[in-house]
Amino acid sequence: MYSRRKFIASTTVAAAALSTGFKRLIAAEKLPAGIKPIVISTWDEGLNANQGAWEILNKGGRALDAVEAGVMVTENSQNCCVGLGANPDRDGFVTLDASIMDENFNCGSVAAIERIKHPISVARKVMEKTPHVMLVGQGAQQFAVSQGFKLEPLKLSDDAEKTYKNWLKTSEYKPIVNIENQKAAPAKLGDKYNHDTIGMVALDANGNLSGSCTTSGMAFKMRGRLGDSPIIGAGLYVDNEVGAVTATGQGEDVIRVAGSHSVVEFMRQGLSPREACKKVVERVAKIKGAKAKDIQVAFIALNKNGEHGAYALQKGFTYSVCDKNNQKQLLKTSSYFDNEL
Incomplete structure (x- = not known):
């Protein structure tokens, strides 16, 4: 009984x-035994950005702090045209977009912000100091100033001014595939740096993920145009149980498929980072049809175990990796049209 x-x-x-x-x-x-902090970012410029992030990760710092510091390196650069040195829109104004997301689904972004050197830091302030996710335009600028950010002079950089004047001769809006990669950029003045993005995701020593993305968007775009970079779920997404993803390329087509969020969801189903990126790129290719050959879309992904991967629509996309064993690694990726790997 x-x-x-x-x-x-x-x-x-x-x-x-x-x-x-x-x-x-x-x-x-x-984290499983042996997993170390790691940061990955888009394009060749990511090699420099990763070092800024690694200084924090290597000391046991938080992934969120690392991804902010890392892309600030790129925002400071006048070479790759992320930041105030970027090419303007067709009306002659430089507008910047940025987003950031931490391990707790906290996120913030700014869009079409002007005269602010570090939009990524303003995006973090939006996340931490407001009840909102995104601030845009003049409102974003006003918020930045209220938080102590300095208004920079309303002036194009020398290179951007020359490029803009050259572009005005034809006023042709024709984005070039892989223009973010300086090595692949054509030498003809006016074609260089038609758009640029630096996206970064990181895993810290505590096993937490975060991501960031900052861009000047398409050069010579229509005033008010917005791409994927500041849109959570399109240009950037982080789920601390699964992985973190960021995108680059033609933002309109990343938005169409909620790109970064879609990659995370494929990883949730058990796909590797590379295979998850590949699935979403294939979706873009199907939607675009014959026009897919005229654009670039690419994703980089990092899962909870520190495994990373990427996939692109066109060949020529690279991403940068930094970890304790290999602090400077630039990787080529497979692509939909030219599967070279």
């Missing part, structure tokens, strides 16, 4: 088992 004493004893054992199991579950959520 099942007595009250036996019932109490059995429930006590069960409770102990549940308690032990719960402890094991918590322990299992930590």
